[in-house]
Amino acid sequence: MQRRRAFLFHLVCVVLLVGLGVGSVLGAQKPLVLKMFSYDINPNYTGFEDPIGREITKRTGIKLDIEYPVGDPEERITLMIASGEYPDLIFHKGAGKFVDAGAFIDLTPYIEKYGDNIKKLYGPYLKRMRYSLEDPSIYYLGCFGVDSEIWDVSGFQLQHAVVKELGYPPMRTLKDFENAIKAYMEKYPTIDGRPTIGLSLLADDWRFLITVTNPAVAATGGPDDGQWYIDPETYEAIYHIRRPEEKEYFRWLNHMNDIGLLDPESFVQKYDQYKAKIAQGRVLALTDQRWQFEEAERALRQAGKFERTYGSYPIVLDERFKRADLWDPGYSASWGIGISVTSKHKEAAFKFLDWMASDEAQVLVNWGIEGVNYQVVNGKRVIPPEEFARRTNDPNYIRETGVGLYVYPFPQRGDGQLDPTGNPYTPTTKDYIKQRYSAIEKEVLAAYGAEMWIDLFPQKSEFPLKPWGAAWQIPTPMIEDLTIPLQRCDDLCKKRIPEIVLAKPADFDRLWDSFQQELIDLGIRKAEAIFTQLVKDRIKLWND
Amino acid sequence: MRPAKGSTQPLIYSMPDPAAPTWGRKIMRQIYQQRYLFLMVLPFVVWVIIFKYIPIWGWTMAFQDYKPHLSFAEQTWVGWKYFVELFHDRQFYLVLRNTIAMSLLSLLCGYTFPIMFAILLNEIGRRYFRQIIQTISYLPHFVSWVVVAGIFTKLLAIGGPVNQLLLALGLTDKPILFMAKGEYFWGIVTIADLWKELGWNSIIFLAAIMGIDGNLYEAAQMDGAGRFRQIWHITLPGIRPVVFIMLIMSIGNLINIGFEKQFLLQNNMVKDYSEVLDLYALTYGIRVARYAYGTAVGIFKSAVSIVLLFLANFIIRRFNDDRAVL
Numbered sequence: 057m058q059r060r061r062a063f064l065f066h067l068v069c070v071v072l073l074v075g076l077g078v079g080s081v082l083g084a085q086k087p088l089v090l091k092m093f094s095y096d097i098n099p100n101y102t103g104f105e106d107p108i109g110r111e112i113t114k115r116t117g118i119k120l121d122i123e124y125p126v127g128d129p130e131e132r133i134t135l136m137i138a139s140g141e142y143p144d145l146i147f148h149k150g151a152g153k154f155v156d157a158g159a160f161i162d163l164t165p166y167i168e169k170y171g172d173n174i175k176k177l178y179g180p181y182l183k184r185m186r187y188s189l190e191d192p193s194i195y196y197l198g199c200f201g202v203d204s205e206i207w208d209v210s211g212f213q214l215q216h217a218v219v220k221e222l223g224y225p226p227m228r229t230l231k232d233f234e235n236a237i238k239a240y241m242e243k244y245p246t247i248d249g250r251p252t253i254g255l256s257l258l259a260d261d262w263r264f265l266i267t268v269t270n271p272a273v274a275a276t277g278g279p280d281d282g283q284w285y286i287d288p289e290t291y292e293a294i295y296h297i298r299r300p301e302e303k304e305y306f307r308w309l310n311h312m313n314d315i316g317l318l319d320p321e322s323f324v325q326k327y328d329q330y331k332a333k334i335a336q337g338r339v340l341a342l343t344d345q346r347w348q349f350e351e352a353e354r355a356l357r358q359a360g361k362f363e364r365t366y367g368s369y370p371i372v373l374d375e376r377f378k379r380a381d382l383w384d385p386g387y388s389a390s391w392g393i394g395i396s397v398t399s400k401h402k403e404a405a406f407k408f409l410d411w412m413a414s415d416e417a418q419v420l421v422n423w424g425i426e427g428v429n430y431q432v433v434n435g436k437r438v439i440p441p442e443e444f445a446r447r448t449n450d451p452n453y454i455r456e457t458g459v460g461l462y463v464y465p466f467p468q469r470g471d472g473q474l475d476p477t478g479n480p481y482t483p484t485t486k487d488y489i490k491q492r493y494s495a496i497e498k499e500v501l502a503a504y505g506a507e508m509w510i511d512l513f514p515q516k517s518e519f520p521l522k523p524w525g526a527a528w529q530i531p532t533p534m535i536e537d538l539t540i541p542l543q544r545c546d547d548l549c550k551k552r553i554p555e556i557v558l559a560k561p562a563d564f565d566r567l568w569d570s571f572q573q574e575l576i577d578l579g580i581r582k583a584e585a586i587f588t589q590l591v592k593d594r595i596k597l598w599n600d
Numbered sequence: 601m602r603p604a605k606g607s608t609q610p611l612i613y614s615m616p617d618p619a620a621p622t623w624g625r626k627i628m629r630q631i632y633q634q635r636y637l638f639l640m641v642l643p644f645v646v647w648v649i650i651f652k653y654i655p656i657w658g659w660t661m662a663f664q665d666y667k668p669h670l671s672f673a674e675q676t677w678v679g680w681k682y683f684v685e686l687f688h689d690r691q692f693y694l695v696l697r698n699t700i701a702m703s704l705l706s707l708l709c710g711y712t713f714p715i716m717f718a719i720l721l722n723e724i725g726r727r728y729f730r731q732i733i734q735t736i737s738y739l740p741h742f743v744s745w746v747v748v749a750g751i752f753t754k755l756l757a758i759g760g761p762v763n764q765l766l767l768a769l770g771l772t773d774k775p776i777l778f779m780a781k782g783e784y785f786w787g788i789v790t791i792a793d794l795w796k797e798l799g800w801n802s803i804i805f806l807a808a809i810m811g812i813d814g815n816l817y818e819a820a821q822m823d824g825a826g827r828f829r830q831i832w833h834i835t836l837p838g839i840r841p842v843v844f845i846m847l848i849m850s851i852g853n854l855i856n857i858g859f860e861k862q863f864l865l866q867n868n869m870v871k872d873y874s875e876v877l878d879l880y881a882l883t884y885g886i887r888v889a890r891y892a893y894g895t896a897v898g899i900f901k902s903a904v905s906i907v908l909l910f911l912a913n914f915i916i917r918r919f920n921d922d923r924a925v926l
Contacts, residue, residue: 131882134889138668153889157669251759259868321758324779324867329757539888544691547883550868558780558869 106458198389204470282528388525737799
């Protein structure tokens with residue numbers, strides 16, 4: 057017994073020593089870990105341990121330790137600022153709070169010194185990344201694809217089964233939309249044994265904006281400017297829910313509720329409940345954005361229920377309006393990654409970002425590893441059919457391969473841009489999108505005389521230049537007369553709009569008017585004046 | 601504060617006596633005599649100072665236009681500006697109403713039900729059965745609010761079990777959207793809270809009941825008291841001190857009800873009934889980076905808590921001279 061114990065003791069010692077030895081040898085090549093905060097949650101993040109993450113570490117010696125916010129990212133940010141402890145890299149959506157607190161370093165000297173790839177990638181748009189007229193420093197690198205072609209559009213969504221069943225009726229106005237939902241619902245009160253839902257909305261937290269208030273602008277011909285509508289001639293900003301046209305959109309929602317086509321749980325359900333309903337294939341119509349219901353749609357594809365996935369239609373309030381989904385805002389660089397003042401590895405962090413902007417990195421993050429995720433045939437990058445099928449239909453593809461995981465929010469080339477070898481930087485091309493369409497999708501498109509969904513929408517060329525970019529990307533400085541009324545009005549919308557939509561149609565006008573008055577009482581007019589000035593300042597900043 | 605009961609101070613000390621030690625000396629001697637007790641208490645005093653008193657320094661923030669990256673000397677002082685703004689905000693009064701309403705409801709239910717439960721549990725004769733019931737009843741305490749909120753949302757959904765039951769019983773002909781009705785929100789929160797904390801809150805009362813001298817019950821039985829008489833005349837008076845102390849402690853916390861349950865159970869439709877003070881401070885203080893405003897809300901809460909605490913203590917002292925703790 058005694059001897060055995062001694063033996064075990066020695067064994068443990070040996071194991072420990074060997075462990076230490078191995079540890080120190082490995083330690084010599086241990087990658088530099090940079091801490092990063094990301095505003096957006098990425099459920100596919102694996103701690104940089106997926107194949108692409110490991111490849112990036114191999115090539116740069118850097119590993120990212122990314123922190124995602126739990127709950128409201130704005131709250132996480134204010135706490136971070138209060139503590140004064142920042143990670144090395146910060147991906148934000150509006151630098152106002154950070155810049156106000158002096159949290160970012162000016163990247164201009166770094167771009168001059170080490171930023172060749174960044175200069176190449178952003179080109180003329182580097183100018184647009186300057187913070188403001190008073191402070192023309194560059195605090196962050198924009199997170200969206202540069203000069204991206206828009207080939208994908210969300211519009212309003214209807215299940216393919218609905219239009220097919222009804223013989224492809226014209227889909228232009230809310231009336232067409234409503235009639236289609238109604239006709240199908242009367243024919244099929246249940247789908248797979250569960251009650252059919254006409255139109256479902258999602259009001260969970262900020263998602264309220266995406267499916268409830270933004271569609272009101274879209275259906276009345278406005279471009280996506282967040283909470284604002286900017287007059288294209290005078291550049292006057294107005295809190296968009298105050299436009300008289302939008303009242304009629306909400307009147308329609310109220311009517312939809314009245315006749316039982318609106319999901320009664322619209323304003324109560326949480327995001328997972330919403331996705332679950334869609335994945336069951338029983339929600340006929342949505343006014344959502346594809347990135348939000350994509351996951352549920354993937355589940356439908358995987359289950360082979362292709363007829364329950366959605367087509368995108370340019371639905372407007374009435375014939376006066378023109379959907380502006382394809383109105384190109386140009387490159388609006390106000391969300392992006394900055395380097396914090398407290399970082400101990402500023403230079404390394406910058407060089408890493410510059411590497412991410414290089415052609416080599418762009419191909420790696422977009423296409424994956426050569427020979428594994430794609431092949432080069434006759435100088436062309438091709439995705440083998442088997443890989444392609446997984447990429448389209450497998451919900452776990454990104455998580456398992458890491459392909460596409462590190463594109464956004466890092467510097468990225470836009471769709472349709474070609475690298476020096478003549479290949480596109482991103483695999484997203486017109487052909488790629490068409491290839492991803494299911495058989496029934498192609499059938500529906502053919503019936504409407506189109507090849508792609510964007511063909512149904514008013515084209516980019518029909519719209520004038522949008523000199524202010526996208527208003528939701530205008531950084532808002534911490535001005536109390538702007539931020540406080542805005543927060544209050546946003547909160548008020550979340551309360552009042554559900555009440556108004558679910559009210560009896562007879563009460564609609566009265567409720568709407570008192571809601572409008574409340575907005576004015578909360579000081580929205582002053583906020584609008586301040587924001588108008590910000591829009592004008594931005595136009596000046598971009599054009600000097 | 602007041603001399604402990606039974607301490608007999610010799611009258612002579614209160615008379616001027618040149619030989620008597622001075623006050624300072626007396627205290628020093630007392631400290632020396634009780635030095636071990638003082639040593640034992642020291643870490644906790646230090647803890648309280650570090651974690652409860654030093655942070656009060658942060659209250660200065662409420663009187664500044666606070667910017668976290670500036671040093672204390674560089675801040676701009678704004679006086680009572682944020683308090684004035686706070687008391688002029690209609691939303692604030694709404695939020696205060698919700699906080700107090702939900703707090704009172706949970707105080708009411710969080711008292712009567714656990715006490716009743718503890719008494720009933722005590723009346724169960726079989727020990728094992730009693731223990732099993734007790735364990736089952738306090739298990740939900742360890743379930744996170746996220747899960748509890750999920751359970752209640754599912755239970756009360758349109759196709760959920762509650763609605764199915766109501767439909768089956770014919771009590772309603774259309775499913776009720778419980779979570780969308782503001783009037784129901786306080787009730788739902790209270791019931792969820794009750795389900796989660798009933799067993800846990802009853803533990804302390806159960807322990808108090810266990811501490812009652814068994815002879816009293818025997819004597820009562822001899823005198824012919826039935827079960828209800830025993831409960832009324834022995835059990836309830838026996839646990840009265842505990843009930844009072846618990847009451848004082850929770851009245852002091854009346855306004856600090858936290859926000860987890862409200863935050864997790866709420867949705868946009870019931871915001872007028874679900875928003876509580878802490879949530880308000882979070883949205884209009886922290887979310888929009890107005891640290892000063894958030895601090896002002898915090899100070900208001902502390903002030904209210906202190907007033908409530910003294911009030912509770914005063915009332916109880918009026919009722920029963922022995923039980924006041926301050």
